[in-house]
Amino acid sequence: MNQLFTSFDLSGHLLRNRVVMAPLTRSRAPDDIATEMVALYYAQRATAGLIVSEGTPISKEGQGYLFNPGIFTPEQIEGWKLTTRSVHAVGGSIFAQIWHVGRVSHTSIQKDGEAPVSSSARRAVGAMAYGYDKKGQPGFVEASPPRALSTDEIARVVSDYAQAAANAVEAGFDGVEIHGANGYLVDQFINPLANDRKDHYGASTMENRLRFALEVVDAVTARIGKERVGIRLSPYGQAYDMPLFDDIDGTYEMLVKALGERGIAYVHLMDHTRYAMGESKDEALSKRFDHLLARFRPLLPRTAIILAGGMNRDRAEALIETRTIDLAAFGQPFIGNPDLVDRLRNGWPLTTPDRDTYYGGGAKGYVDYAPYRAA
Numbered sequence: 001m002n003q004l005f006t007s008f009d010l011s012g013h014l015l016r017n018r019v020v021m022a023p024l025t026r027s028r029a030p031d032d033i034a035t036e037m038v039a040l041y042y043a044q045r046a047t048a049g050l051i052v053s054e055g056t057p058i059s060k061e062g063q064g065y066l067f068n069p070g071i072f073t074p075e076q077i078e079g080w081k082l083t084t085r086s087v088h089a090v091g092g093s094i095f096a097q098i099w100h101v102g103r104v105s106h107t108s109i110q111k112d113g114e115a116p117v118s119s120s121a122r123r124a125v126g127a128m129a130y131g132y133d134k135k136g137q138p139g140f141v142e143a144s145p146p147r148a149l150s151t152d153e154i155a156r157v158v159s160d161y162a163q164a165a166a167n168a169v170e171a172g173f174d175g176v177e178i179h180g181a182n183g184y185l186v187d188q189f190i191n192p193l194a195n196d197r198k199d200h201y202g203a204s205t206m207e208n209r210l211r212f213a214l215e216v217v218d219a220v221t222a223r224i225g226k227e228r229v230g231i232r233l234s235p236y237g238q239a240y241d242m243p244l245f246d247d248i249d250g251t252y253e254m255l256v257k258a259l260g261e262r263g264i265a266y267v268h269l270m271d272h273t274r275y276a277m278g279e280s281k282d283e284a285l286s287k288r289f290d291h292l293l294a295r296f297r298p299l300l301p302r303t304a305i306i307l308a309g310g311m312n313r314d315r316a317e318a319l320i321e322t323r324t325i326d327l328a329a330f331g332q333p334f335i336g337n338p339d340l341v342d343r344l345r346n347g348w349p350l351t352t353p354d355r356d357t358y359y360g361g362g363a364k365g366y367v368d369y370a371p372y373r374a375a
């Protein structure tokens with residue numbers, strides 16, 4: 001039961017252990033460019049077998065949070081280079097999570113105050129973006145009503161993903177993770193209760209609801225190679241007004257089967273049915289998620305499975321032991337515990353992170369958490 005700390009071959013890229021640092025939005029880039037402090041933050045946590053960066057927007061249109069380092073301008077590419085070099089200098093590996101938030105944005109973030117875009121014009125009721133309020137102050141604001149992308153525009157958005165992937169490789173990332181989860185743009189196409197389109201990207205048929213996701217995967221793999229590509233998915237996730245829909249299992253089984261046929265590096269699943277650190281949120285949904293997860297393994301013969309959500313060492317070891325997953329991702333625990341791998345390995349207590357410093361601000365609550373020291 002110590003496989004969590006063994007090495008793993010991720011499509012030809014050797015990871016030193018099976019602990020993954022999950023993507024965590026922290027909003028610490030004042031000009032939307034990764035800084036020296038961002039590089040320090042990731043280097044502190046580079047004992048993880050794999051780091052997946054915070055979501056890095058593929059375009060201004062794709063941004064839903066202020067102070068979020070993007071990957072679409074030359075200055076942003078250059079800014080990320082210090083982070084990737086710093087992680088590699090201490091033996092770590094890092095993928096960039098490439099991100100388009102779709103409708104979970106605000107006019108104050110968008111170019112010329114335009115409406116966010118989505119699969120349809122349906123508003124994400126209750127969803128919050130991190131933009132400017134009416135007084136011009138940064139903070140959480142309700143997501144603005146979106147407009148539906150035209151059929152002709154979709155090819156341009158797919159191209160933006162591919163270009164962002166190429167930019168990430170130029171910036172020194174070992175690969176990219178396509179953000180297809182948590183109620184953001186890819187998810188907005190998959191969910192038939194968020195996608196009311198009538199064209200061939202509509203959700204009325206299984207093939208059509210998955211078309212956008214698979215076009216993005218194909219464009220990215222064509223640009224940088226399948227061994228450098230992962231994707232994050234969140235079956236049963238209800239974040240940002242994403243209601244549960246009929247045939248969730250069938251939808252994701254078909255999608256995962258298609259991903260397995262493409263032989264990408266990994267599928268990263270986010271389990272929204274559980275709270276952090278294993279406390280159950282919805283037992284019935286958790287059982288449904290676990291049943292679906294078990295059915296993914298045969299569909300991914302050459303593709304690794306990463307699982308995040310409600311993760312602790314015991315759960316990670318048990319799931320790796322049964323080959324249900326290959327790698328275990330931890331999110332919030334990495335915020336307060338830069339040395340999380342050592343703490344898990346040795347059974348040391350974990351520092352509880354300060355929620356008030358999750359988004360925005362400076363070094364406090366970002367790079368000032370200390371490694372464990374025995375009394």
